[in-house]
Amino acid sequence: MNNRRHYSLTLRLALIFALLAFALLATLGVALYHELERELIKRDDGALIYRADQLRNLLNDSNTLDLIKTKPQLFQNMLGNSESVLSIAAPGQKPLLLINPGNIEIPSVTPVPKDHALGFSDVHHLPGLNGVPFATVAASIDSGDLGSLQVTTGRLMTERTAMLASYRFSVFVLACIASIILALVGYLLVDRGLLPLRRLAKHAQGIGIGNLAERLSSHGTPKELLPMIDSFNTMLERLAKGFVQLGQVSTDMAHELRTPINNLLGETQVALQQNRSIESYQQLLASNVEELERLARMLDNMLFLARTDPASALRQRQELSAADEVERMADYFEGLANDVEISILAQGAGVIWAEPMLLRRALANLCANAIKYGAPSSELLIQATPDAEGISLSVSNRGETIPAEHLPRLFERFYRVDASRERSSQSNGLGLSIVATIMQLHSGRYSVTSEAGVTCFELFFPRREA
Structure with missing residues (x-):
């Protein structure tokens, strides 16, 4: 207390x-x-x-x-x-x-x-x-x-x-009287001068979750209070966006978790209604493992998004060789790409100013998506292109063209272009959302284009400031 x-x-x-x-x-x-x-x-x-x-x-x-x-x-x-x-x-x-x-x-x-x-x-x-x-x-x-x-x-x-x-004695008495008078007058003037602040406090007290869209008014407010009002309104705007995002994430998570949980419950309840062979139970357990792995990956990704510390990411940035990083990604995904007959080409030069683990996770998510949805017997291109402002990393693959109306929402959490992929145990709709978060931490940019069967995801990392 x-x-x-x-x-x-x-x-x-x-x-x-x-x-x-x-x-x-x-x-x-x-x-x-x-x-x-x-x-x-x-x-x-x-x-x-x-x-x-x-x-x-x-x-x-x-x-x-x-x-x-x-x-x-x-x-x-x-x-x-x-x-x-x-x-x-x-x-x-x-x-x-x-x-x-x-x-x-x-x-x-x-x-x-x-x-x-x-x-x-x-x-x-x-x-x-x-x-x-x-x-x-x-x-x-x-x-x-x-x-x-x-x-x-x-x-x-x-x-x-x-x-x-x-x-x-006269000087002392006059000084005391003047001090008392000035104290009273000053008290009244300051009390009256702080009236706008009390009005703002009363207004702010009335703002809650139900009316986060409301903003403090600066009409008739002394200019000394304007920076505080602007900061408070900016904070309210961030809070409003945060609550909207939190509500959306909660809704999306409930929707996404419901499918694997219902699958687990349904298959298990059916299996318990009658005796089955060992092979049937093994198939059930294998199916349940797939759903549980999907849940585990989803929770792991959500925890990553929640725990990522911007200050820590900024402190741990390093100058990384772009050629080494794209080659690392090519080597890492070579086996997975060969399984679906996709060849990987890595090229580029320059320096990337980024946190190593976050950079590699962003590239890995893009490469995994490109291999998953790429056309067989095609090529996956990982490229680094430096310029005066920084460096661009792009991951391009051939496959189905993504309709233009879906492109702006690809980086949203749990968003999928194809609803049929919703039940895939390998997909949880958070990979590109993690990429967006990583780029925001680096004050970078991310974009996607899809034309004539070629889909290209591009990440831009600003150069290191002097």
């Missing part, structure tokens, strides 16, 4: 759409996030540099010590918020001014020289508190009497961190 789960193609495609949408939107959001982060960092660094430049100008142009002592509120107002810090101190000494409402630990950084203009590269970015980044810049100034002082200003970027976190 198969316990494997089968998943909906519509659901799979909808999930794929959702994942793609989420991936694309998330990628876009991450790219925009990094761009926004760079711009905010640039803005904040520019603000720190501007503030440091203001302090340098202010302290260089005024009485530094008096300004620090008399107007500390001025410096606090310049910071603007409680997350900013300012320190003015001589190197290695206690700060002259320290504004640090948030009690942030001020790191020690190298100040920018007095004659050096501040730039973005002079801003130092540190981890800060609880993952919130801290940016700081330090610069040296010449305060006159106090000598060289170091101005250090910095800011904890809480606002920027909160803004970026909100942006990240």
Whole structure:
């Protein structure tokens, strides 16, 4: 029992759409996030540099010590918020001014020289508190009497961190919402798009043995499904032909088997009705053996037709000498032909691209037929004629001319020209059918002509492809 789960193609495609949408939107959001982060960092660094430049100008142009002592509120107002810090101190000494409402630990950084203009590269970015980044810049100034002082200003970027976190959350939420919407829309669109496929499946489900002639309609079907419809209709055509042939074979077999079985039953029942001599029983057994041999040959031929594997036949093809093969047939049937005063002539050259056993069986069936129905004291010609496309093998004999209306059906199973031959223990009506099957396996051709007392069967084997 198969316990494997089968998943909906519509659901799979909808999930794929959702994942793609989420991936694309998330990628876009991450790219925009990094761009926004760079711009905010640039803005904040520019603000720190501007503030440091203001302090340098202010302290260089005024009485530094008096300004620090008399107007500390001025410096606090310049910071603007409680997350900013300012320190003015001589190197290695206690700060002259320290504004640090948030009690942030001020790191020690190298100040920018007095004659050096501040730039973005002079801003130092540190981890800060609880993952919130801290940016700081330090610069040296010449305060006159106090000598060289170091101005250090910095800011904890809480606002920027909160803004970026909100942006990240918004991007994630929007990506999820868009993915869900696209999944639903994709599910509906795919479900609607697969409607023709469901109609085809329903139509195909209604086709059975009783209506194999029906075909799937391609009207209004998307072009992607047209190859499948054509393949399915071709398969139905093959199945229909197969069922017709199977029915015909079954009918023919029942008809063909009925005659020898009825003969066996009738003769045996008559023999059992009264005592007979040993000679009579021997004659009965001999007659029964003939019928049983006929049945055995018929079944053997039917099994050959059923078991012949096209793939195996194609794999085992070889290049065979036409002269050797026709000579082999002539030697094999020489004794049988001499019994009915028929001479065999084999001639020809070239190469046959064929499976050896199948080729010999086809030629043997044709030769056996030619000897069986050939006129006494006549000649049987086995000939090979090569050309650019392949090679033709022909078997010709003299005898009764076959009426033209029978020629197209000679290769059908159980078909006989003369109904009187139906009771012959040597004939079962499958020899030429086997020849036709062998030629079909080799992608070759077969034909027959009968004129002025000369009947010629011809087989054409294509040449080997490069």
